[in-house]
Structure formats: structure tokens, C-alpha cells
Amino acid sequence: MPLPPHLSPQLWQEALTRLRAAVGPDALFTADEDVTLYRDAYSPVWGEPEERQASAAVAPNSTDQVQAVVRIAHHFGIPLFPIATGRNLGYGGSAPNLSGSVIVDLKRMNRIIEVDDKRHFAIVEPGVSYFDLYRHIQERGLDVWIDVPDPGWGSVMGNALDHGVGHTWSSYRDHFGSHCGLEVVLPNGEVMRTGMGAMSSAKTSGDFRYGFGPYVDGLFAQAGFGIVTRMGIHLMPRPECFLHRRVLAYRRQDIVPLVEVANKLEDAGLVGMPLYESPMFGAQFADKALRDIATASDVWNGNAIDRYAAEKTMPAWQLGLSFYGPAEVVEASWRHAQAQFAKAIPGAKFETIETLRFPLSPQAEEEALHKVLIGVPNLNIFAIGARSATNPEPADGHLLFSPMVARSGEEVMKAQRLFTEGMREMGTDFPMSYGPFTAPFTWMPRIFALTTGLPVSRSDPKVNQRSRETMRKLIELGARHGYGEYRTPPLFQDQVMGTYDFNDNALRRFCETLKDAVDPKGIIAPGRGGFWPRAMRKEA
Amino acid sequence: MATRRLFLQGAVGTAALAGTPAIGTTLPANHSYKLLAFIDIAHAQGGPFAAAAHAWGARTVALRGDPLALWHDAVLTSAVQPKAILGLTTQGTLFCLERLGWELGLRVRRRIDHLPAPDGTWRHVAHTDLPAWAPGMLAGAGSDFGLAAASSAFNSSGSAGDCTHAAPPPHPHRNSTPLVTWLLAAPDRA
Ligand SMILES: Cc1cc2nc3c(=O)[nH]c(=O)nc-3n(C[C@H](O)[C@H](O)[C@H](O)COP(=O)(O)OP(=O)(O)OC[C@H]3O[C@@H](n4cnc5c(N)ncnc54)[C@H](O)[C@@H]3O)c2cc1C
Numbered sequence: 001m002p003l004p005p006h007l008s009p010q011l012w013q014e015a016l017t018r019l020r021a022a023v024g025p026d027a028l029f030t031a032d033e034d035v036t037l038y039r040d041a042y043s044p045v046w047g048e049p050e051e052r053q054a055s056a057a058v059a060p061n062s063t064d065q066v067q068a069v070v071r072i073a074h075h076f077g078i079p080l081f082p083i084a085t086g087r088n089l090g091y092g093g094s095a096p097n098l099s100g101s102v103i104v105d106l107k108r109m110n111r112i113i114e115v116d117d118k119r120h121f122a123i124v125e126p127g128v129s130y131f132d133l134y135r136h137i138q139e140r141g142l143d144v145w146i147d148v149p150d151p152g153w154g155s156v157m158g159n160a161l162d163h164g165v166g167h168t169w170s171s172y173r174d175h176f177g178s179h180c181g182l183e184v185v186l187p188n189g190e191v192m193r194t195g196m197g198a199m200s201s202a203k204t205s206g207d208f209r210y211g212f213g214p215y216v217d218g219l220f221a222q223a224g225f226g227i228v229t230r231m232g233i234h235l236m237p238r239p240e241c242f243l244h245r246r247v248l249a250y251r252r253q254d255i256v257p258l259v260e261v262a263n264k265l266e267d268a269g270l271v272g273m274p275l276y277e278s279p280m281f282g283a284q285f286a287d288k289a290l291r292d293i294a295t296a297s298d299v300w301n302g303n304a305i306d307r308y309a310a311e312k313t314m315p316a317w318q319l320g321l322s323f324y325g326p327a328e329v330v331e332a333s334w335r336h337a338q339a340q341f342a343k344a345i346p347g348a349k350f351e352t353i354e355t356l357r358f359p360l361s362p363q364a365e366e367e368a369l370h371k372v373l374i375g376v377p378n379l380n381i382f383a384i385g386a387r388s389a390t391n392p393e394p395a396d397g398h399l400l401f402s403p404m405v406a407r408s409g410e411e412v413m414k415a416q417r418l419f420t421e422g423m424r425e426m427g428t429d430f431p432m433s434y435g436p437f438t439a440p441f442t443w444m445p446r447i448f449a450l451t452t453g454l455p456v457s458r459s460d461p462k463v464n465q466r467s468r469e470t471m472r473k474l475i476e477l478g479a480r481h482g483y484g485e486y487r488t489p490p491l492f493q494d495q496v497m498g499t500y501d502f503n504d505n506a507l508r509r510f511c512e513t514l515k516d517a518v519d520p521k522g523i524i525a526p527g528r529g530g531f532w533p534r535a536m537r538k539e540a
Numbered sequence: 541m542a543t544r545r546l547f548l549q550g551a552v553g554t555a556a557l558a559g560t561p562a563i564g565t566t567l568p569a570n571h572s573y574k575l576l577a578f579i580d581i582a583h584a585q586g587g588p589f590a591a592a593a594h595a596w597g598a599r600t601v602a603l604r605g606d607p608l609a610l611w612h613d614a615v616l617t618s619a620v621q622p623k624a625i626l627g628l629t630t631q632g633t634l635f636c637l638e639r640l641g642w643e644l645g646l647r648v649r650r651r652i653d654h655l656p657a658p659d660g661t662w663r664h665v666a667h668t669d670l671p672a673w674a675p676g677m678l679a680g681a682g683s684d685f686g687l688a689a690a691s692s693a694f695n696s697s698g699s700a701g702d703c704t705h706a707a708p709p710p711h712p713h714r715n716s717t718p719l720v721t722w723l724l725a726a727p728d729r730a
Contacts, residue, residue, distance in 0.1 A: 033702075033704075033727060033729075036704065036705070037642050037704070039705065041635075041705060087639070107643070131608055131609070131612065135612065152608055153608060153636070153639075153640070377608065378606045378608055378609075379605075379606045379607060379608045379633075379636045380605055380606045382632035382633065382635055382636050383604075383605025383606055383629075383630050383632045383633050383636075396707055396708060457707065458705060458706075458707035459707035459709075459710070460710070
């Protein structure tokens with residue numbers, strides 16, 4: 001494994017001795033067979049010189065130990081890379097931005113400090129997974145729900161700090177947006193609390209996020225300004241009932257009113273995460289006639305799609321709607337929603353998918369159709385469900401390209417065409433990637449992600465090279481048209497940050513100025529977020 | 541969860557072992573270690589695999605794709621920490637279990653991928669040496685390879701290696717689900 005940059009082997013040994021003394025011999029990992037576990041299994045540069053690899057890993061179990069680790073690293077000039085559970089697959093896994101960094105693995109800090117089911121918040125350490133928090137709530141019969149990402153083994157904190165997302169109500173599924181108060185070890189080893197936690201006597205750090213003065217919490221997400229050791233998160237009260245219903249629309253242009261009505265319902269607080277799909281996406285691989293329509297150059301006018309939809313009675317779009325709340329309220333909301341869609345989309349049809357009343361029995365929970373919609377952590381996404389037309393080798397992994405697209409049907413169709421034709425011009429033949437049936441994801445509230453996965457391989461470097469090149473071109477193409485990435489693996493973070501170019505990249509320059517002031521030696525995750533301290537900047 | 545475990549109670553039986561080559565001698569030398577078996581019962585091969593694992597003294601845990609809650613119940617909060625875990629699952633489930641196993645110091649020590657072809661035949665790709673009889677036994681079993689897979693994974697005469705981060709073999713048939721037989725155990729430390 002590589003050594004930290006610019007550190008002699010003697011000083012490295014000295015640093016390791018001090019780290020071992022700080023955390024105990026069992027919590028420092030230096031053997032290759034242990035450090036290799038921190039490689040990014042989804043790395044698009046697997047086994048190549050550009051792969052970012054750690055020099056060692058250290059696993060403190062308290063804020064005091066994190067402080068000790070940071071102070072040692074500061075003394076020796078060793079870059080650290082903090083991870084919570086380190087399962088950021090698709091966005092870097094547990095590998096650092098800079099080779100030779102020491103991973104600060106916070107899995108052992110897994111205390112659930114508080115769950116309040118009257119004021120609806122939790123306070124957790126980094127190693128608390130969604131599953132841990134869920135079980136804690138279930139076992140105590142607490143009256144709150146959590147919002148979970150697809151993989152339920154991740155960290156409540158780690159996911160939030162990479163702007164991760166879930167699947168329920170808009171105010172909960174933006175996980176960083178629903179965090180409330182941080183405790184952070186700064187690059188000089190000092191501990192700071194934000195929000196109400198900054199007032200030692202306050203008991204409201206899980207309730208009120210701002211406290212007083214500038215709101216600095218954002219600096220600790222997708223960035224290297226500190227190691228977060230504690231975080232509050234707002235939770236949703238457990239609803240009485242969940243309805244999952246579907247709207248079917250039969251013309252390509254119907255996406256326009258479909259989105260307009262759904263936006264209105266969601267922003268008024270009547271529905272949870274809208275789930276857009278096109279049944280034609282999968283159908284095109286079973287019916288050559290539909291695939292021919294999808295790949296014809298005039299598909300964008302929608303005529304052939306509309307004809308096919310009418311002939312086969314197959315919707316061009318479908319929209320899943322989640323309702324949470326008291327039975328009479330959600331039934332009334334659904335009736336209201338149907339009336340709105342029926343008025344806006346002639347010929348729209350409606351389907352009942354699922355109705356659940358809480359609490360569920362273990363059997364009912366196991367049989368629930370889409371567990372993440374009801375906050376139940378699981379790993380189904382990696383099992384058979386992940387093996388699909390879009391993700392043919394799930395066990396090998398994927399890169400995610402997630403451009404942010406404005407929440408309108410017109411923008412969806414425009415972006416579909418841009419990326420479909422763009423990939424064709426790149427000569428990249430990923431038939432599953434983009435096309436006229438690509439539906440927007442709505443994980444992040446108030447914006448669409450027109451996400452696609454590009455395959456990566458741990459056995460075939462050619463696959464990785466092709467995906468890397470395609471990814472770089474897609475980032476560039478998207479940015480030219482105003483579609484920015486919200487999250488990306490380390491390999492692409494400099495490029496993505498570069499696309500946020502207003503006023504000669506004022507945003508990046510501001511982050512660099514802060515980094516130079518707070519962490520000039522680049523001790524905490526240098527390069528994270530696509531900016532570096534002066535000494536490590538490329539032009540330096 | 542209870543229902544999945546009940547399934548396995550039904551699946552366990554020595555009758556399924558008839559015809560297995562020298563099962564008695566295939567027990568690992570160090571048989572005192574506590575064994576667990578995770579088996580995906582959504583696949584027909586799961587039943588015979590479970591029966592074999594049970595007959596060898598393993599505690600069998602049935603799943604359908606998602607191992608998260610079962611891992612917590614059968615491993616993390618269990619009074620007895622397993623020394624080794626074997627299984628027959630999808631590759632995606634193994635991907636998860638491999639990572640969960642790292643937390644307990646376990647590594648994938650044996651791995652045999654089972655790749656279905658559209659004509660109903662299966663190809664078996666081992667990442668470490670198998671006992672000499674195993675490839676023939678697997679090939680001869682057709683789609684009914686659960687028992688042969690369990691025997692191959694369990695047998696101590698084939699060397700256990702280190703399959704950490706092993707890449708699944710290429711599989712061109714996108715609409716079929718490969719399975720994988722595996723053994724998670726502590727690595728040999730220098
Ligand atoms: C099939 C699949 C489906 C997925 N679905 C989703 C999904 O639905 N939603 C979603 O959001 N993601 C999804 N992901 C991406 C990812 O797996 C999850 O976001 C996961 O929760 C992130 O890993 P983690 O929770 O272990 O966080 P970590 O890997 O621990 O942390 C993520 C990053 O946050 C920073 N960080 C972590 N802890 C600290 C700390 N204490 N101080 C400072 N910085 C820190 C680090 O930069 C780290 O790299 C998916 C991935 C795959 C492969």
C-alpha cells in the first residue's frame with residue numbers, strides 16, 4: 001500500500017506508533033490484507049495507477065480518540081480520510097481522494113445517543129447504520145420512522161454527509177437537509193458543535209438547526225473541513241396508513257401535465273416521493289418493434305410512441321404516488337389527486353398498488369412491495385433486483401451519472417434527447433443508458449436526477465476505460481447545458497467542481513480560501529469536493 | 541423471517557444426501573468450529589444445499605435475496621459467533637455478506653460461481669482449487685447442483701484461498717441469475 005505523500009518511512013513508523021498508542025493495537029490496520037478492504041469495489045480505475053488507495057486505517061471509538069488521531073496526523077502532515085460505514089458504493093466506496101491517506105474508520109463509534117418520539121429526532125454517532133437505528137426504534141416501540149436509502153447498511157451520518165437521499169416525504173428524504181446539529185473535530189484537533197449544540201446549556205440541538213450566526217454545517221458535507229462525530233436528524237412521526245397508487249398516462253407529451261400536477265401535490269405536502277417510470281423502458285428489450293421506435297431519429301416528436309401506446313394499451317409513463325397519514329386523510333388526498341390528474345390528462349387511468357396499516361406484523365413487513373417507501377432498511381437492491389437490463393453485472397458495480405434537471409416534463413424530454421444523442425455521438429453503445437423512456441428520479445426534493453449507471457469491472461480494464469471516458473464526456477456535455485452533477489466519485493470531483501464555473505469558479509476559489517485558512521496542510525480529506533489546499537493545488 | 545426458517549426445517553433431511561461421495565471424509569479437519577449456512581431459498585438448488593449443510597452440523601439460515609436482518613439476528617446478536625459461514629446465494633447477496641463478514645474478520649475463502657445458460661445448462665467457475673472430484677460432480681448434476689456445490693465448498697481437501705474482492709466471471713445472459721457457493725472464514729495470517 002502507498003505511504004502518505006512526502007513522509008519518510010521512519011516518520012511513518014513513528015506516526016504509526018503514536019496512532020497505535022492513541023486507539024489501541026486492535027484499532028490500527030497496516031497489513032495489506034486489511035487495508036485492501038478499503039479499496040473502492042466500484043472503482044473505475046481498479047488495479048490501475050490512478051486508483052486511490054489508503055496507506056493504513058485507524059478506528060477510533062470516541063470523540064477524544066478522533067481528536068488524538070487528528071492531532072497526530074497534523075503533527076506529521078498525514079492526510080486523513082474519514083468514513084462512517086464506508087459503503088459509498090457508486091460514489092467512491094471507502095477509498096480516499098488522495099492515495100496514501102489514512103482512513104479514519106468510524107464504524108466503532110456506533111452509539112445511538114437519543115431518539116425522541118415526541119419531538120421527532122435522533123442523535124447518532126457516525127457508525128450507526130440505518131438498520132441499527134431502525135431496530136432501536138422497533139425494539140422500543142417508538143413512534144417514529146426513518147427515511148432510508150436503497151442500501152440499508154449505510155450510515156445515517158455518512159449518507160447525509162455525501163448529500164444522500166431516500167424515498168419518503170420531501171422534508172425527510174434529503175438526508176443532509178433533515179440533519180440538525182453537528183459535533184465536529186476540526187483539522188487542528190479542536191471540537192466544535194453547531195446549531196444549538198454550540199450553546200453548552202441548550203437541550204435543543206436536535207430541534208433547531210440554526211442557533212445563531214452563519215450556518216456552517218454545509219461545510220462538513222462533501223468537503224474536508226472536519227470529522228463529524230455526532231449528528232442530529234429529524235425523524236418522521238409514524239403514520240397510521242400508507243397508500244401506494246399509480247397514475248397511467250398514454251401519450252409521450254403527458255409527462256408535462258403529469259409532472260405539473262405531481263409537483264403541486266408534493267409541494268403542498270399531500271404526497272411523498274413521486275416515482276416516475278415508463279413501462280416501455282423494459283418492453284423495448286422484449287419487442288424489437290418498440291426498440292426500433294426508440295432508436296429512430298424522429299422518436300422525439302412522440303408520434304410513434306403514442307401510436308404504439310394506443311395499439312398495445314401500454315402507458316408511455318406511469319407515476320407511483322405515496323400517501324402517508326391517517327386513513328381518512330390519505331384516502332381523501334388520493335381522491336383529490338385523481339381528480340387533478342383526470343382533469344389534466346385525458347384518458348389517464350389509476351391503479352391501486354398497496355395499502356398498509358401500521359404497525360406491520362413481521363410477515364407483512366417482509367411482504368411489503370417496496371420497503372424503502374415505508375422506511376424499512378434492506379439490501380434487496382444488491383440481490384436479484386439489481387440484476388436488470390440497466391445493471392447487468394450488479395456484483396461488479398457501476399458509476400452513477402446524476403445530472404440535476406429542472407422539475408418539468410419539457411426539461412425531462414430535452415435532457416433525454418441531449419444525453420441519448422450525446423452518447424450516440426460519443427460512439428458509446430450502452431443501450432440501457434438513455435433513450436426516450438428514461439424516467440427521472442425524484443430522490444432529491446424539488447429537482448429531478450436523470451441518472452444512468454455506467455458499468456465498472458474488477459476484471460476488465462477496458463470496461464472501466466470506456467465508462468470513465470463516457471462519464472467525463474457526459475459531465476462536460478451536461479454542464480454545457482446547465483445540468484450539474486450533485487455527487488460523484490473522487491476520480492471526477494475536480495472535473496465536476498470545475499463545471500460550477502460562475503464568475504471564474506468563484507465557488508471553488510472560496511472553498512480553497514477556506515481550506516487554506518482552516519486546513520492549510522490538507523489533513524482532512526484533501527481534494528474532497530473537488531478543491532485542495534494551496535500546497536496540493538495543481539497550479540501550485 | 542420465521543417462515544423462512546420453517547422452510548429450512550422442512551428441507552433438512554439426510555435422504556437428500558444419498559449418493560454424495562464420501563461425505564464423512566469431507567468434513568473439515570477442524571470440525572469444532574461453529575458453522576452457519578446462508579441459503580437463498582428462492583432457487584431450487586437451495587433445498588439440497590441446506591440439507592447437506594445441516595447434516596454437517598451447520599445452523600442453516602434461509603433468505604430471499606436480502607441478508608441484512610438475518611445477518612443481524614443470526615450472526616451479530618447470536619450468543620455463538622460463527623467461525624465459518626458457507627452459503628449458496630446470488631452474487632449480489634455474497635457481495636453484501638462479504639463486506640458484512642469483514643467486520644468480524646472473515647474473508648471469502650472459497651467461491652464457485654454458477655452461471656446459467658439459456659439452454660438450461662450451468663457452467664461452474666471456481667476461484668480456488670476444488671477437490672479433484674468436484675468439477676465432475678458439479679457438471680454431472682445438471683441444474684440440480686445444490687448438493688454438489690455444498691460438498692465442494694465444504695470439502696477440506698481443496699485448498700481455501702483468498703477471494704477478497706473477487707470479480708464475478710463475465711456472464712453474457714442478462715436475463716438469468718447466476719448463483720454462487722462460498723465459504724467465509726478467517727484468513728491465514730502470516
Ligand atoms: C445499488 C446501490 C443503490 C444505492 N442507492 C442509494 C440511495 O438510494 N440513496 C443514496 O443516497 N445513496 C445510494 N447509494 C450510494 C451509497 O451506497 C449510499 O449513499 C451509502 O449510504 C453511502 O455509504 P455510507 O452510508 O457508508 O457513507 P460513508 O461511505 O461512510 O460516507 C460517505 C462519505 O461521507 C463523508 N463522511 C463520512 N463520514 C464522515 C464523517 N464522520 N466526517 C466527515 N465526513 C464524513 C466521506 O467523504 C465519505 O466518503 C447506492 C449505491 C448502490 C451501489
